[in-house]
Amino acid sequence: MSELRERRPIRLVVNGQPVEREVAVRQLLADFLRDDLGLTATRLGCEHGVCGACTVMLDGQSVRSCLLFAVQADGTELRTVEGLADGERMHPLQQAFWDHHALQCGFCTSGFLMTALDFLEKSPNASEAEIRQALSGNLCRCTGYANIVDAVAAALKGNP
């Protein structure tokens, strides 16, 4: 694996489905998801790790997919927003966002959902202040955040 390459084959699991592709090593993971796999819920806002719109789960941990190369995801398990719902039934977090009107244009929503998903698993007893802090790495230009905080708080109580 130590030879220098410009392209490399990768194998990974995306939302439960095995995937094999050859990628250019300079391709960002976010672009791989969007352009090669057609999973366009993952958004690119800033492309330098500030806005949070490209957040996905890599082996169960939230990461910025604009700060990873697709080639680095070789052998991993990825989860994107497309993998949240169970058929027609929304994930409790998605339902909470719906119920609390936690989105307007929707561009940032996927990143908020994936950020909140990791946070809920790690901090099931979080206070409102902790929720706000956990969401502070994601930018939303529409909502003013109040309804997003309410939605995450409701999902946390298991009461969307």
Added chain:
Amino acid sequence: MKPPAFLYACPRSLEEALDLAAAHGDEAKLLAGGQSLVAMMNLRLAEPKVLIDLNRVAELGFVRRENGSLQVGAMTRHRPMEVSPTVREAEPLLSRVAREIGHLAIRNRGTIGGSLAHADPAAEWPLVAVTLDARLTLRSTVGVRSLRAREFFQGPLTTRAAPTEILTAVTFPVAPTASRFAFHELCRRPGDFAIVAVACRVTLDAAGAARAATLGVGGAHGTPLHVPEVERILAGSRGEEAAIREAGDAAARAAEPGGDVHGSADYRRRMVAVLTRRALRHAFGHPQVPS
């Protein structure tokens, strides 16, 4: 933007990685967590010809306590530093600062070695490494050397590591019993880089007087700044206000901050004094009073 084209290598062992670093020298960059480097590549501020990805070098990810020190592998990510009981018991200041780094998604990926090698003077790990007098292990194909963090940083984003060297580990002293720490930082939002940050550790004797003290300042100098004068000022002190004010003034005098959109040089210098006083009052267990 998208990163410029490069050649990519993914070594599976430190030995392979060292060979690659030796072969490609300053045409190559080492990729650790990528939370700064990939952002800089996307902005075309960094255009390495070769990228040596250290993420599959398993031997660089470890936390070990032995012989009064805590050894941390360079590829240890921020999140385990935040939650590891071994880290918290050995030096709670490390867990305390780890949770201030970026956001969860950043801490899941970013590494302590990457942060130290990147050498942002406002970042948490360089500040704490300098404050606690950590030692850094640098390896190359020709050998290994150990450098004090206080000698490692040369300026903003500049260190004494040679292009053919890999930072493999950082070693912190275990916190003495009967010592207390504090970390105070000023930033506009949680997760932002600090405008000014201060870390300190004060070791007390049986009578509650300081027999050792160390204090470092981040964000207000070209490198993280250790302020040795503070140890002299606080020697034998029980945290009397006069000594704390003198220490704050000494730290502000030692700092040579630059100014930017987040704060002028003058503002930063004043904040060094304020945060130094707050951190020391905290470390001595005093109630917080207005500065």
